[in-house]
Amino acid sequence: MRVRTSGNSGSGRSAGLGLALVSALAFGGSGVAAKPLIEAGLDPLHVVWLRATGAALVMLPLAVRHRALLRHRPALLAGFGLLAVAGVQACYFAALSRIPVGVALLIEYLAPALVLGWVRFVQRRPVTRAAALGVVLAAGGLACVVEVWSGLRFDALGLLLALGAACCQVGYFVLSDSGGDAGERAPDPLGVIAYGLLVGAAVLTLVARPWTMDRSVLTGTAHLDGTPVPALALLVWIVLVATVAAYVTGVLSVRRLSPQVAGVVACLEAVIATVLAWVLLGEHLSLPQVAGGAVVLLGAFIAQSSAPAGGTPAPAAEGGAERELSARGTAA
Known part of the structure; x- marks a missing residue:
């Protein structure tokens, strides 16, 4: 299956938006369900x-x-398993054991800013002023979330783990561009x-x-706020x-929407998780943390939706690489 857009169809676009919303809701509920198990x-x-x-x-x-795919894309599968599955989830869930769900997920939203840094300083490609503004806004908002004026009241290790999840997200975006310009020969995202998932499960078994x-614990009970x-x-x-369900609906939504639209809807994941x-x-x-x-x-919205000077679309927000592996131009 190759990711494609069908934005000219009103029904297809409506279905795509619905699937993208379901995906954001499903991804956003992972931390809320995981934290009680960790606390148990x-x-x-x-x-x-x-x-x-x-x-x-x-x-x-x-x-x-x-x-x-094992013969044609072994490196892609290994990298996706190590970063997209094992790395980001391990760092994110470990962060949940030390800091609130909303804070951990919001820190992950530094990933679009980090991707722009990769594009600008590693790949040495230009980025737009709007994208740079998104980076500044994301960093400033993060300072409010962690309340830097209070001496970082949150657990420092928890913050570092959440930042590690954001860094693994950069791997998502970089890997998402692999084979994206291969047309019909692009690797199937599913x-x-x-x-x-298989590679990630194997790595996590060792770790x-x-x-x-x-x-x-699995045969007992956990507690959701009592x-x-x-x-x-x-x-x-x-x-x-x-x-x-989150991955599948996300992939199907990109088949009906442009990667940029699906990425914008995915931004709701952080809001859903926090609520x-x-x-x-x-x-x-x-109140300062909410603001x-x-x-x-x-900032994440501006950073991921602003095309660089070369005209390549920006990657989607958190989770976008998992949703857009075969979409063209998602890594810039």
Whole structure:
């Protein structure tokens, strides 16, 4: 399957917007479901391993169908598994154990700014002033989110882990451009996601050592702001909804929308995650933090939607590489 747009069709565009919204909602709910499991006694790496392994098993038929990718794109599959699956999820879930869900996800939204830095200083390609403005806004908003005037009240290691997730997101965007100009020979995004999950699960097996996991947590209950919930139900949500459904609906939305439009809708993920954490986990943010989060989103929107001087479209927001692996020009 090659990602394509069909923006000329009103029904196709409406369906694409609906799928993109579903994808943002599904991705945004991952942290809210994962944090109670972590607080119940599961190690963050074990939660990531369960997520990647469960989703890999669900996507296994697609991996078999696109097994030719093993011969044609082994480096892409390995890189996607290491960064897009293992790296970003491990860093993000580890950050959740130390800082609020909304803060961790907002820090991840520095990724578009970091990608612009990669384009400008590593690839030595020009970027627009609007994109640079987006970087400044994202950095300033982040300063409000972490309340730098209070001496970084949040856990320093948690902030570094969230920043590590943002750095892995840069890998998403760089890898998303691999083969994007190959036309009909572009790697199938569903196949890349399936093998990325398999590679990520294999790597996480070595790192997380799941045989040391406290399995009794999965048969017990976790708590959403004091409300008991079956831990297994949260895990099923993470695997089927926040991983498999989120990735698939995201890919299908790009088939009906331009990558830029799908990326803009994906920006709602941070808002959804913050609101869900507020309602379900009782993680209240101060007014300056809410305002800073809005500025981060604005900066990310400007940074990812501004085309560089060369005319290549910018990559989508967080999660965009997973959604747009075969879309043309998504890495600038």
